[in-house]
Amino acid sequence: MSTPERLIEATQELLWERGYVGTSPKAIQQRAGAGQGSMYHHFAGKPGLALAAVSRTAAEMRGTAGRLLDGPGSAYERIAAYLLRERDVLKGCPVGRLTMDPEVIASDALRAPVDETIDWLRGRLAEIIQEGLDQGEFSPGLAAGEVAAAVVATVQGGYVLARASGSTAAFDSAVQGLLSLLAPAAPAGLA
Amino acid sequence: MSTPERLIEATQELLWERGYVGTSPKAIQQRAGAGQGSMYHHFAGKPGLALAAVSRTAAEMRGTAGRLLDGPGSAYERIAAYLLRERDVLKGCPVGRLTMDPEVIASDALRAPVDETIDWLRGRLAEIIQEGLDQGEFSPGLAAGEVAAAVVATVQGGYVLARASGSTAAFDSAVQGLLSLLAPAAPAGLA
DNA sequence: GTCTATAGAGTGATAGAC
């Protein structure tokens, strides 16, 4: 793999593990197996490299989520597929995590891909929930946009609960709680 | 105010704004108006001071949430009071934020007050939701513990959405979405 | 209790040789 490529991937990993503030150029170079000069030749310092890494992480996340949300099944099933997909729960969300970093929030350039990704996810979920509402799959009074925000928030918050307790159980619990609230009313005759 | 007191409060603020990794002893001293020697006289370095600050922040949060959850009203009303309380949404949660800090997670001492606070909140919410279930206030099939986890996660994730977009709107939207999912079925004759 | 001095390591970057 090329040196710029290795630098970007090392930065993606470190931003996920330690955030922007907690990641030093030196650590990036060591993980990438690249020298000082090499890094500064290919990128405009730590901010430039971080921008490349964050943009790529954001794009990858859109790809992963998009494939599940565009899959087969009812609205409920596609949302469940997204919520129940395999995750490195204890590592947290590589995109959402960045919102807690003061220097990411202070930089419009770094925050933009984060904002766009989360906003895209919320919008895509809202479309699917609206489909479900149109099909009579969910309670009629619901606002698709608000429920979509609650879905995204449950995932992001689930990471917080899991990392606080050091166990994935709390994430799974929150997801189950949300799914049970969202569940299509059991068709008459089931219970 | 005493010097130790000022140091603790300055640390609470900086941990909220920048996390543990992003906060230096020097910054704490400057905000507290205390010298180097003063800080190291009263506390065992950055970790000791952080532990004092985190413990206090956690206790304050339990107080705030406890007062709302112990208040008057139905189960739904008390949960809504908690969800809709005034918050510095764009600053994030002073407790939950710490779960994204690698050094907090690496330290059992620092993580403990965070874990205990979030766990206490989830437990208290579960009790209230169970009360609501016993009163027939919510859909009978729900698991109190899971719904409680979803409530906490929605709040924690709401902060992520708000900080990503730079606006409090997304937080409010997620909370409304959750409340609409949780809402007692409208009594017959309302619409 | 508070102050200044000092210290070794790390940070983020530039310069210039190869």
Add this chain to the structure above:
DNA sequence: GTCTATCACTCTATAGAC
């Protein structure tokens, strides 16, 4: 493109005077 050298600064802490 990559390397080493160098830089001014910050980080976290200790020592010892006052």
